[in-house]
Amino acid sequence: MGISERKEREKTEMRKRIVDAAVQVFKEGGPEKVSIRNIAERIEYSPATLYLYYKDKDELLLDAQADAFDQLSVAFRQIKFAQEPFKRLEQIMESYIAFARAEPELYDLMFIMKAPMNAVEDFDSWDNGDDAFDMLKQVVEDCISEGCIRFTDPIVGAISVWGFAHGLVSWTLNAGLSPHTCARK
Amino acid sequence: MGISERKEREKTEMRKRIVDAAVQVFKEGGPEKVSIRNIAERIEYSPATLYLYYKDKDELLLDAQADAFDQLSVAFRQIKFAQEPFKRLEQIMESYIAFARAEPELYDLMFIMKAPMNAVEDFDSWDNGDDAFDMLKQVVEDCISEGCIRFTDPIVGAISVWGFAHGLVSWTLNAGLSPHTCARK
DNA sequence: CAAATATACTGAACACTGTTTAGTAATTCC
DNA sequence: GGAATTACTAAACAGTGTTCAGTATATTTG
Structure with a gap:
């Protein structure tokens, strides 16, 4: 029925x-x-x-956070990627930063983390950011293949890039992403 | 009187x-x-x-956060620094990560940021992390001078390193900081 | 179709939270 | 000593997440 x-x-x-x-x-x-x-x-x-x-507010916010991360993934997918891997890395970073500026509330929602994280056993079973992170990781892998980046482990490399972008967002009330800012091969 | x-x-x-x-x-x-x-x-x-x-709870937490950051600075100052700048960079990252592991609550207190940040006009007038950040920046500057790092702006470089360490801490329930993890010249 | 059951929903309460205010106790000044 | 200032608090207000007894609504059964 x-x-x-x-x-x-x-x-x-x-x-x-x-x-x-x-x-x-x-x-x-x-x-x-x-x-x-x-x-x-x-x-x-x-x-x-x-x-x-x-079950509780944390579980609710976990889904809300997933929603926000999905929107970041969408932004990533809309990038018209260049051929050069390193150029792609710059593009994805620019997109990340642009998203944080365009949707500061959603960005906050992603990184209020603590609350949604309470709804999950451990960090491993938190997968809201996986989509966006995997896209970044893919680009980092390409960079590694071409040898235009110094990392060997794509995950570690992606963490570094992500953290860099995140730090820049916190810092950067001021200027736009200056070109050679991204020159961190 | x-x-x-x-x-x-x-x-x-x-x-x-x-x-x-x-x-x-x-x-x-x-x-x-x-x-x-x-x-x-x-x-x-x-x-x-x-x-x-x-005045309110945020202002109180701002001071509590300053306390936590001071302890990080202390940890940094206790490092027996090597001569090589890049080695020093590794040391300071290791110290950062060790601190996050040893004092997870203080670490949280540093990066619950949002609450203490409400007590301050803008990000510029937030200086709780300045001491620790400046120490990192100094090491990054040395790395730049020796050409063992790719950044040109020490601030941007320090943001990247900091963000990297921060990202690693989030990720790393698992292993200790593997040696070549830090090989991100 | 009517009665019984299961489902969806809510009002009211509980134990908290940050914060304000009127009023009390202690201290300093003259 | 008494007056004025300071330090402190009890009680209340408006808000929070959450639970539970009870009420409607919808579904299944006789």
């Missing part, structure tokens, strides 16, 4: 509505406005209802 | 007591236990009293 399937479908739809509301509230009001009550009000349900779809 | 000086002294002593209590509570119970009430109880004062010494 299709009725339990419909119920299942409604359940995932409801979860999506909740997550969307959470992201929206976050974008509008920042971290401190993302309360269960605010999210519930936005979708016109009682606060208690959210607990029928999410 | 020395009475107003004593008052002044008592005021700074009280602030220190509060910050110490905050750090202690943080170390014992993590971020969610650092409530005004818990801090106040530890020093046997009423919660309201803390507001005679700190």
Whole structure:
């Protein structure tokens, strides 16, 4: 019978509505406005209802964070990549930084990490960032193959690049990404 | 008259007591236990009293964070630095990562950033990390002078190294810092 | 179709949180 | 000594995440 399937479908739809509301509230009001009550009000349900779809707030934010990371992946995928691997690395870094500037709230949502991380056993079973990270890792691998970068392990290299970009974002209220900034072969 | 000086002294002593209590509570119970009430109880004062010494919780945590960063600086200063600049860079990274592992709570306190950051106008007037960062920057400068690193701007280089170390800490539940991990000239 | 059951939802409460304010106790000044 | 200043606190306010008893709604059964 299709009725339990419909119920299942409604359940995932409801979860999506909740997550969307959470992201929206976050974008509008920042971290401190993302309360269960605010999210519930936005979708016109009682606060208690959210607990029928999410175990707790951390689990909810984990999904909201996944949403934000998905949008970063989308941004990465929209890059018109060059042939040169190193050029591609620059492009992906620029995209990362541009995203952080264009969507500061989503960016915060990604790196408030602590809350969503509580919803997960350990760092290994946290996979919200995997998509975006894997894309970066791929480019780093290409760089390694061409020998235009000093790392040997693509994961370690990707961590370094990611951390670099992240640090630059924190620092950089000022200028745009200067060309030779990226000259970190 | 020395009475107003004593008052002044008592005021700074009280602030220190509060910050110490905050750090202690943080170390014992993590971020969610650092409530005004818990801090106040530890020093046997009423919660309201803390507001005679700190404008709000963010300002208090800003000082607590400064405390944590100071301890990182101390760790850096205890390094018996080698002659080779690049070796020094490895040493400072190892020290950073060792600190994060030895004092995970203090490390969290440094990078819960958001709360203390609210107590400050902009990123420029946040200087809690300046001491540690400057030490790293100095080493990076030496590396640049010797040409054993690819960056030209020591600040940008230091950001990269810092971000790299930070990323490694997030990643690295597993192994210790493998030697060639640091081979990122 | 009506009764019984399962599902979806909510109002109200609990134990917290940061913060403010009116009022009390202690200290300093004259 | 008494007046004025300072240090402190109890109590309250508005908000938080979360739970639970109870109420509607929808589904299944007789």
